[in-house]
Amino acid sequence: MRTEQLQTPALLVERAALQHNLQTMAAALPGPRLRPHVKAHKTTSLARLQYAIGHHGFTCATIREVEGLAAAGLGADLMLANEVLDARRLGVVVESGARVTLAVDSDITVDAAAAGGVREVVIDVNIGLPRCGCEPDDAGRLADYARTKGLEVRGVMGYEGHVMLVDEPAEKSRQTEECMTRLLKASADVGGDLVSAGGTGNYAINTWANEIQAGSYLLMDTTYGPQGLPFQQALTVLARVISVNKGGWRVADLGLKSLGMDHGNPHIPGGVVWFCSDEHTTFSAEEGHDFAVGDLVRAHPAHVDPTVALHERIYVVDGEEVMDVYDVDLRGW
């Protein structure tokens, strides 16, 4: 099958770029040094590639992701890096033989883990981003509380998300160290082996964590693109030009329902995007480029994670040849 036969919009992943990203990260962070975050792709078939290259543990954001990976035989070491107040579905996964480690940041979430049948937890520590995580000073106490509930405490995790897009390398390094100093302090109080943190934006400089939770590196987006990372833009949204107006604009059949928009408009090579509607993107042509009705375009989304979550499947392509089709099977909750 060729791309021109696909119903648009369609999510494409360029096979060579995917392989490049897989191999580049596995060389930098081999085996258990990377715990790939599946929230970025929500696709068991992509997790299988990450497993095959040596990363046997995964980071998840939802119970559905944990269930799906476990059912697919990828449940050797799953961390749900998110708080839940009803852990019973996770208890069922544990009963099935998978290893599940759940993030906790309060007594209530510890109680939920124990009540739901989860056996292992990680203390989620706030290291600067205003989101989940207990205060570093409280981490030791919370770990002790978890142990009184019969839970095994595997260590600490944190996410310095606010550091990912800092441009200046020295400043990014300084901020990462500041965050990780907090996490290591908590780690000393908590005990356990795991110090889990980081992401695609600072995987190469976060040498304090012993595992990195990067996810975006595999597919990439235009937000991470300008950061000078060694990963290639593998993900695009294929669309067709369906209308050309003599006023100078073109319309392609992708829009708010096929693109994550929180980081802004997509980039269309050779084009200037004016705005996106539900099923349309209006754009003009850059000097030296033209777009006619029927032309295929490949838009680069600004944010990979919510873009993937809008699609049922991913087409793996080599140029215009469709090589494989993956279900985006871990969507929903």
Add this chain to the structure above:
Amino acid sequence: MRTEQLQTPALLVERAALQHNLQTMAAALPGPRLRPHVKAHKTTSLARLQYAIGHHGFTCATIREVEGLAAAGLGADLMLANEVLDARRLGVVVESGARVTLAVDSDITVDAAAAGGVREVVIDVNIGLPRCGCEPDDAGRLADYARTKGLEVRGVMGYEGHVMLVDEPAEKSRQTEECMTRLLKASADVGGDLVSAGGTGNYAINTWANEIQAGSYLLMDTTYGPQGLPFQQALTVLARVISVNKGGWRVADLGLKSLGMDHGNPHIPGGVVWFCSDEHTTFSAEEGHDFAVGDLVRAHPAHVDPTVALHERIYVVDGEEVMDVYDVDLRGW
């Protein structure tokens, strides 16, 4: 079942508000005066309610929506208000006995309609929004071309989307008239019965069109909310507070994968939203409000259409009681 038993995030529709919106619109634009746009809810069960109250024609944005409504027996008069370059799937729907009218705005899209087995078209006219639609001056010629291809031309459509959120009533009225003057000019050249246009933002004042393509009215969002329309906010995203930080912020388990973000952050009653991440929304409490871990919150999304497209199902509720569950079955393309 009660809302506290739902896995969060979950899409809720308040039954009384839904009924109010259905009835209010049906009173204003009874029967065929409204051609509800299903792109706003992508849910056959909601289309059934619109059908039952008298609106037997539907507007669609995707081939999938046309196929789904036809398969559900709601195919009496389906308009795909969008250009397509491969109409063969629509031809199959026509063969099955449903009535399908396809928007065309160029010779190429006319050719595609004829080649795909579509029998009826509507001339899509650009009336001011820089998106699809031929120039008004070209509409008559395009209709003639369609007739030479054996297509029945049912009339014209346009979408004055840029007028929907104009605040000042007189200005909105003036701009609507300006757009509709263009459409009526095209209508005179094209012939046929249909003059299809408008939306939730100007359904009450667009008296030039003989059918209105409103969709958002049924569920509503915070973008249309301040417009003083007689519709109630029926749609909310149910979430749980999963973390409370002494720094003053709370975290609820909804985010970029459960909210359309192109119109900005959701509103949490009693809260001030700081930012949304993939699976989280960080917010603080307004004076006089408190949020504890485990509390349920109902966020009002800023844009209904892309929010619904992220969910597998809609829970119809009466307060905290879950009365019904609808599949969001028309997602995808």
